[in-house]
Amino acid sequence: MNSTQxxxxxxxxxxxxxxxxxxxxxxxxxxxxxxxxENTATTTVRLLVxxxxxxLWGALLIAWVLGLLAGTVSIRRRR
Known part of the structure; x- marks a missing residue:
């Protein structure tokens, strides 16, 4: 007998x-x-000093990856 039966x-x-x-x-x-x-303009970013x-796409990509890492760490800590 299988599981569907x-x-x-x-x-x-x-x-x-x-x-x-x-x-x-x-x-x-x-x-x-x-x-x-799509954001290809050049921008100035201040990194502490x-x-x-x-x-701009580089700065946005870095922020996105850091957000993904922070979300992953917080989800794993909750479990």
Whole structure:
């Protein structure tokens, strides 16, 4: 007797919570990356003491990656 005969039905692929979370993250990440790489102007960023001139997309990408790392660390600490 397999699991479907015991009254347990298999969930569809998109019904799984981890798949839905991953799909949402992928869509938001794609939108964020398009926004980041569309900003090609040069800007001046102050890093505590020195001022650095760099493309805006570089500064946005650094901020995005740091945000992802902070979110990952906080989620892992909560578990």
């Amino acid at each position: 015991q009254g347990q039905e298999r969930q569809g692929f998109w019904a799984r919570p981890s798949v839905r979370r991953g799909a949402r993250f992928a869509v938001l990440a794609a939108i964020a990356l398009v926004f980041i790489f 020195p001022e650095v001139t760099m493309p």
